[in-house]
Amino acid sequence: MGFKIAVAGATGNVGREMLNILSERGFPADEVVALASSRSVGTEVSYGDKTLRVTNLDTYDFSDTDICLMSAGGAVSQKYSPKIGREGCVVIDNSSAWRYDSEVPLIVPEVNADAISMFSKKNIIANPNCSTAQLVVALKPLHDRAKIKRVVVSTYQSVSGAGKDGMDELFNQTRAVFVADPIESKKFTKRIAFNVIPHIDVFMEDGYTKEEWKVLAETKKMLDPKIKVTCTAVRVPVFIGHSESVNIEFENEITADEAREILREAPGCLVVDKHENGGYVTPYECAGEDATYISRIREDATVENGLNIWIVSDNLRKGAALNAVQIAELLVNRGLIKPRKQAA
Structure with a gap:
């Protein structure tokens, strides 16, 4: 007998992707339930070759459900996740609501799978921020080899990270440019079409944004609290796929060739790094793919034991939905949960 899975926020970009990935990867589910707010009840969403009708999250009974993939936002998760x-x-929550709770594991399976053992304290597991997930997948094998001291990250984040409204705004603004219509900015603080915006999430007292702070805090929690991290997060006019320019300073010597070989063998990583025109990956190519792509691996001569790398990943998949499903697979494969119907 398989598991019963609920996807909360099933009508959103990430929720729909979760349903796609559950089906693609053949997750051992006997039943999958699509949940959302009352205004979406009755909406139909796809799950493999099936169509699911959305049920009201507010009235759903979780007593016989094994796993809930939660992608309904932080406020909803704060309200419902403890009850569930x-x-x-x-x-398995995709919002930032539980990532910094000391009793909730924050998991990227390729990076810190063993931390999942503490999930039973609250029955909640946190999924990291989309830009952090792809970063730590690439950093982990390099840290194991040469011990990272400091990381400087500049992100180039697609509009899908801001949800359907962000994607719609880029589309509508781009069309408006070509037909000379007025350009309206509702989701973003400035025009996003043919522009870049160095501002994601709210500003904090120190001048960093919350998005930039998330990269710092989550990298430390999952990888090593001693690593120094600084970040500049930028929204770019790309529909799907986050890119990152990353400068890494190590305690021990490591060459670009060594890093290239380590990353080629690392789980979840795919190295595309030819020193020629087009010998690298862009967000366009990574859309719909599961891997974290790494290109432009080279030594930084301005610091001792420094490297520069370029990281690209589909933020809706590895940055959100895929990672959540991988966490669910980890629970199952390690025998940490059993189907409740079978147990009954």
Whole structure:
């Protein structure tokens, strides 16, 4: 007997992707339920070759559900995840609501799979921020080899990270440019079409944005609290796929060739790094793909033991939906949960 899985926020970009990936990867589910707010009840979403009708999250009974993939936003998760966890259903949450809770594991399976063992404290597991997920997948094998001291990250984040409204705004503004219509900015603080915006999430007192702080805090929690991290997060006019320019300073010597070989063998990584025109990956090529792509690996002569790398990944997949499903697979494969219907 398989598991019963609920996807909360099933009508959003990430929720729909979660349903796609559950089907693609053949997750051992006997039943999958699509959940959303009352205004989306009755909406139809796809799950493989099936169509699911959306049920109301507010009234759903989780008592016989094994895993809830939660992608309904931080406020909703704060309200519902503890209740769901108390009903014995494990919540894998995609929002920032639980990432910094000391009793909630923050997991990227390729990076810190063993941390999942503490999930039972609250029956909640946190999914990292989309830009952090792809970063730590690439950093982990390099840290194991040469011990990272400091990381400087500049992100180039697609509009899908801001949800459907962000994608719609880029589309509508781009069309408006070509037909000379007025350009309206609602989702973003400035025009995004044919522009870049060095501002994601709210500003904090020190001048950094919350998005930039997330990269710092989550990298430390998952990889090593001693690593120094600084970040500039930028929104770019790309629909899907986050890119990152990363400068890394190590304690021990490591060459670009060594890093290239390490990353080629690392789980979740795919190296495309030819020193020629087009010998690298852009967000356009990574859309719809599971891997974290790494290109432009080269030594930084301005610091001792420094490297520069370029990281690209589909933010809706590895940055959100895929990672959540991989966490669910980890629970199952390690025997940490059993189907509740079978147990009954």
